[in-house]
Amino acid sequence: MSKKITLLGSTGSIGTQSLDVIRAQGYEVFGLSAHSHVEKILEQIEEFHPRYVCMTDPDAAARLDAALAGRANAPRLLTGPEGLKELAAMDGPDVVLNSVVGIAGLGASLTAIESGHDLALANKESLVTGGHLVTQAVAKHGVKLLPVDSEHSAIFQCLQDKESAKSLTKILLTASGGPFFGMKTEELRGKTKADALKHPNWNMGAKITIDSATLMNKGLELIEAVWLFGLPPDEDPDRGAAPEHCPLCRAVQR
Ligand SMILES: NC(=O)C1=CN([C@@H]2O[C@H](COP(=O)(O)OP(=O)(O)OC[C@H]3O[C@@H](n4cnc5c(N)ncnc54)[C@H](OP(=O)(O)O)[C@@H]3O)[C@@H](O)[C@H]2O)C=CC1
Numbered sequence: 001m002s003k004k005i006t007l008l009g010s011t012g013s014i015g016t017q018s019l020d021v022i023r024a025q026g027y028e029v030f031g032l033s034a035h036s037h038v039e040k041i042l043e044q045i046e047e048f049h050p051r052y053v054c055m056t057d058p059d060a061a062a063r064l065d066a067a068l069a070g071r072a073n074a075p076r077l078l079t080g081p082e083g084l085k086e087l088a089a090m091d092g093p094d095v096v097l098n099s100v101v102g103i104a105g106l107g108a109s110l111t112a113i114e115s116g117h118d119l120a121l122a123n124k125e126s127l128v129t130g131g132h133l134v135t136q137a138v139a140k141h142g143v144k145l146l147p148v149d150s151e152h153s154a155i156f157q158c159l160q161d162k163e164s165a166k167s168l169t170k171i172l173l174t175a176s177g178g179p180f181f182g183m184k185t186e187e188l189r190g191k192t193k194a195d196a197l198k199h200p201n202w203n204m205g206a207k208i209t210i211d212s213a214t215l216m217n218k219g220l221e222l223i224e225a226v227w228l229f230g231l232p233p234d235e236d237p238d239r240g241a242a243p244e245h246c247p248l249c250r251a252v253q254r
Pocket residue numbers: 008009010011012013014015033034035036037038056084099100101102104105122123124125148149150202203204205206207208
């Protein structure tokens with residue numbers, strides 16, 4: 001069945017991969033947003049014909065406005081963080097997919113939920129910084145929160161089987177380890193940002209790639225899992241917490 005989607009952060013790693021799926025499935029794009037990549041979003045406008053586009057960076061918005069001037073069927077242009085929220089709130093899509101990076105995504109997540117939209121959430125920072133707000137709003141407005149972050153999406157899909165969901169006792173989050181996996185302290189000296197950006201498995205945006213290299217990403221994912229699945233975080237297993245009292249365990253495994 002065809003779906004109509006508003007995709008926030010469409011020019012990023014998750015955004016462009018989402019458009020690959022949208023293209024393959026023949027879904028309709030209601031709205032798109034980006035921050036600064038004008039050329040990239042112009043290509044997306046040409047292909048997907050959204051009704052609304054938001055450019056959050058004001059200079060980029062002015063450039064996009066100029067580029068769209070006089071075009072037939074140009075989308076309506078929204079600007080700035082307020083424009084992003086306006087787009088997230090709009091009636092029209094079946095689902096809002098938030099793949100903005102960083103805390104800039106929180107306002108749009110909350111607005112989408114409060115406007116009654118199901119929210120597909122890649123923007124883990126929405127839960128890390130405002131998990132209580134997001135989960136309360138989801139409960140209040142009776143919408144679906146669909147995790148997109150790969151580990152959480154996989155767990156979420158397993159839990160769709162109600163019998164399995166009842167017997168959930170523990171969640172393990174694996175970590176790829178990033179480009180520095182297995183290196184000794186001596187080998188890490190002198191490593192650069194460019195080295196950290198060379199993730200061995202994933203082609204992701206810069207922030208999450210650096211977070212992966214430092215293992216910060218796994219910390220963020222732990223917090224994300226706590227909010228999504230309602231299990232308390234584990235104490236450090238090396239410090240001897242009893243497993244039955246700490247069902248959400250950390251595991252750094254490759
Ligand atoms: N990439 C991946 O495989 C995975 C990513 N995630 C999560 O998904 C989210 C997106 O990650 P990723 O796609 O890698 O990131 P990218 O950096 O590749 O893309 C980020 C997107 O957000 C837009 N953006 C940047 N700054 C702002 C801002 N201030 N306000 C509004 N929009 C902004 C960018 O626009 P522009 O391009 O114009 O700058 C771009 O469209 C993150 O929360 C990440 O942790 C989770 C799992 C996997």
